[in-house]
Amino acid sequence: MLLIFFGTLQAEATVHLGIGGISSTEFFTVSNPGQNDAEEKALLQGVQFKAGYGDIRAYAVEFDLGYARYDKNIFSSKDTDYIYFDISLIKAFDFNIGFYPFFKLGFGTGDLEVRRTVTNSMSSGSFFGGVGAYIPIADGFDLEFSTIYRDKSWEDLDMVGDYVESTSYLFEPYLGLNYRF
Amino acid sequence: MRMPWFGPLLSLLIIGCGDNTNIPLAGDIASITVEANATQLYATQQVQMTATAHFTHGIDDRNVTENVRWEESNRSIATVDAVGRVRGTEYGGNVEITGSYKQFGESVVLQVIALQSVRIDANETNLSQEQTLQLRATGTFEDGKTLDVTDAVTWMLGNTGESNASLDQNGTLYTGDANGSLEINVTRYDINDSLSVIVSP
Numbered sequence: 001m002l003l004i005f006f007g008t009l010q011a012e013a014t015v016h017l018g019i020g021g022i023s024s025t026e027f028f029t030v031s032n033p034g035q036n037d038a039e040e041k042a043l044l045q046g047v048q049f050k051a052g053y054g055d056i057r058a059y060a061v062e063f064d065l066g067y068a069r070y071d072k073n074i075f076s077s078k079d080t081d082y083i084y085f086d087i088s089l090i091k092a093f094d095f096n097i098g099f100y101p102f103f104k105l106g107f108g109t110g111d112l113e114v115r116r117t118v119t120n121s122m123s124s125g126s127f128f129g130g131v132g133a134y135i136p137i138a139d140g141f142d143l144e145f146s147t148i149y150r151d152k153s154w155e156d157l158d159m160v161g162d163y164v165e166s167t168s169y170l171f172e173p174y175l176g177l178n179y180r181f
Numbered sequence: 182m183r184m185p186w187f188g189p190l191l192s193l194l195i196i197g198c199g200d201n202t203n204i205p206l207a208g209d210i211a212s213i214t215v216e217a218n219a220t221q222l223y224a225t226q227q228v229q230m231t232a233t234a235h236f237t238h239g240i241d242d243r244n245v246t247e248n249v250r251w252e253e254s255n256r257s258i259a260t261v262d263a264v265g266r267v268r269g270t271e272y273g274g275n276v277e278i279t280g281s282y283k284q285f286g287e288s289v290v291l292q293v294i295a296l297q298s299v300r301i302d303a304n305e306t307n308l309s310q311e312q313t314l315q316l317r318a319t320g321t322f323e324d325g326k327t328l329d330v331t332d333a334v335t336w337m338l339g340n341t342g343e344s345n346a347s348l349d350q351n352g353t354l355y356t357g358d359a360n361g362s363l364e365i366n367v368t369r370y371d372i373n374d375s376l377s378v379i380v381s382p
Contacts (some may be wrong), residue, residue: 018279019318021213026208030206030207032208032236033208033236033240033241033243034240035208035238035239035240038206039206040206060236071199071201072200072203073202073203073204073205074205074206074207075205075206075207076207076209077204077205078201079205080201081198090221096280097367100209116207116209117209117210117212117283117284117285118282118283119374121303145265157209158210159208159209159210159234159236159240160210160213160234160243160245160282161243161245161247161248162243164208166206166207177354
């Protein structure tokens, strides 16, 4: 299966680099020990750098590095930088309509800087899937629009032998520019 | 290579300047307090320490005695085990018992009164074979108080020869098929006592 995938990947493959931004509302559920789940939403905004290899009209694999911030504190009195890394598999289509729709699936990991009593960072893991389109705008350049649904699990927070458990989800729109060579 | 300016610069571009000021959703540890069920103990006794974690966000306090790290300031006065049980050791004096978890912690000072002497008590010393006898050890402490220390001393049986006489660590002597004198010793650190019993058929 992998051989077929990478064989297909190499058909008219190019390397692409991209930069873009995300802005979305993330919905958190936090379970403090002995209490009912608490819910909150926070605006997540960030920039994303990506490097990929594949065919704009077929398959590609992509690696994303992002930096984002929330507009609210969720896990501590000072939640700050959120750095994340994603790996995506992309299947695009060429319907001769001037742009290339695609869907993507992937997973990622992240690290949020917090200021808690016994830790200064907490990690997250996520799975995501979504759809989007590449719109060629000049030789080698294309705009990318996409939106993914991302489900995150956050590292349990130490409460001396017990834990705060947290999850979150968001629909994450992305707008960016890619260069292929 | 670390670029400390990178994060703040991007955050200015993304969210704007200034920290978020709302109360976070997740609770946190506020403090850990430590208590002892007595502040004075005789060297052969135990004191139970209790650690309680206090949290923010109205999360109920919780007993975390088995989650904290227990330490004593002077092992020659007292030791504390992983579940917070303090036992006096050889010398008397004050000892500080600390329960800690990462940067949280608190200490309690306990006064240990040392054992000065020990005495074996037996209802009779002329025994017959196959007889069981409960022996007792009585300790006298620095402050003059006497206490039963049977379970806090080490019992040893000597001069048993080929017999099947035995002595349990709770002071129960079984004469078995012994014939003649049996030597009973108790010890705790350098404090000892001994007793001879005569066993006849």
